[in-house]
Amino acid sequence: MLPEADLARIYRSLRLIRRAEEETARVYPSDKIKSPVHLSIGQEAVAVGICDVLRPDDVVSGTYRGHAAYLAKGAPLKGMMAEMFGKATGAAGGKGGSMHLVSAEHNVLGASAVVGTSIPAAVGYALALKREGKGRVVAAFFGDGATEEGVFYESLNFASLHRLPILFVCENNGFAIHTPLSKRWASPAICDRVKGFGMPAQQIADGDVFAIRDAASRHIAAMRDRTGGPAFLECFTYRWREHVGPAEDYDAGYRDRQALTPWQTGDQVARVAGMLPADARKRIEDEVEREIAEALDHAETSPWPDPKELLKDVFAD
């Protein structure tokens, strides 16, 4: 078992994402959030496990379901909430919304709402980092649906050809919106497909945050000392809520609530909480609640963007 300080850090990150997302869902019906939200509830462990072994100067590329990766990399909740409220203090000044979270300061690349399209940009960033030669790496998150886009395979090939320092992380939650893998993949062996490009590929089927962390740590260490090129992780996970929006949708007919049960039983947020002493756990939970309350207040009280912002930053000067 990891030392308590590590557990505390990991729990804080898991708990922050879970609770921030629950609060987002709670606030959502008030219509204060002016952005479609794709919640990370249930998928926290993938982002947290990977980002826990990244350095501050490493780079993360996320998706439109990107709250978890953004927060796990250490980018501020205030900026995320204000962004969802459409406020001037948001991560993108209120111009991007939930689907385009970004933080240059925390090396979070901007996310895209077009599935798979952020993957090659992450590869291009890794090319620049390889040229830079400081041992920095990119972790690129994407869903199972993104692996069906041609650009995914083009990106794997180029990253492997040039042995770029990039960890491809497939968050496989089994659904592209409402369509299950069985209707989309001729074969479930995504790791075998990726291995064909000449890089290691590993499946982590149980959502274990520590297993994910270990795998990431191993591959990233090899990239940093230049013995390894790109690597691929397929992390099974489960989307507890609907594709977009705050609600559950187990009555919609495309999936059964029974499928959720093992993921709730094995919930990593609760699991890591249980590994901490009660007082440490309480302290973290209180901090997280305070941070969320402050972020919501910040989002509520922040100003709207100035009208002149409409045409600002179409071009860089």
Place this chain on the structure above:
Amino acid sequence: MSSLTDGSRILKYVDALCEGMGQEMEADPSVFVFGLDVDDHKAIQGSTKGLLQRFGAERVFNTPLSEDAMTGVAIGAAMAGMRPIHVHIRMDFLMLCMNQIVNIAAKARYMYGGSVKVPMVVRSMIGKSWGQGAQHSQGLHSMFMHVPGLKVVAPSNAHDVKGAMITAIRDDNPVIFVEHRLLYGTEAYVPEAPFEVPFGKARITRPGKDVTLVGISNMLVECLRAAELLAEVGIEAEVIDPISLVPLDFDTIFASANRTGRLLVVDNAWMNCGASAEILARMGESMDRPVKMKRMGFAPTTCPTSPPLEALFYPNPATIATAAREMLEPGAPAWDPESERAKLTYQTQFRGPF
């Protein structure tokens, strides 16, 4: 070799283009060139010639046939502080890059709240003649003009292609750089030292008082030839080269057309929703006196390969001159400008100085 006192020499378009890239690569180590065939023996018709030898394989490299991902790679590298030049030997291939260019490159600056820059150049060449046909001949610049966040330039001569390439590389935005294959061999006076051709500043290439001709890309050359033909029948055409389409120096076009009372825009592209449509629409919105307007471009069909059909597909100096004359003298008797000269217009040189 001829030269002017300012250090200009006569250079071919292709060599001036290559010189511009090479000088910026020399000056800025973050500049790199990549794309299909940039480092092979043909060197994109010579436009990347010698760059591999000078700057090495980390800065000049071939890619897999993965235009979609390679555009994303350029974007990511640009966001990381590099200045990629992504080369496509035909503009038609940019259709494989559209998602990355339109959904990411054009929007990143804005949708990420001004926190990133995407300084990249997308070079692409328009083909013409000798049966280039349906998918090697398209001028698709208007598709990129439509999307906020992209700059679009189409230099028509060796001087401008060097200066505009240097400007494009130094620009902090994605620039769609439109080249025309038939311009590659044309010559002009080009300064040896690095220089910028500013975007958003058109050039009056030939002054005149009777009709304003705006020529885009190699249609500028065709317009210059048309102006010569028109001069033979006493018509003085003013010929304007917009050089950059986004930003567009509409003021220069407006002032000229307002003066001549006639505006003919000739594009190396289709007219529907095209650059010619945009320029005439702006004129229509802005004019404070009646201005007669017309546009010419590709025939509204796919480019055929058979020479007689291909000849009909494109405007040429004779058809341009005839159309311009009709604007001045509607119903004038039929006129057959010296069509023999019109045939080989792309070989005609306009060398400046600028």
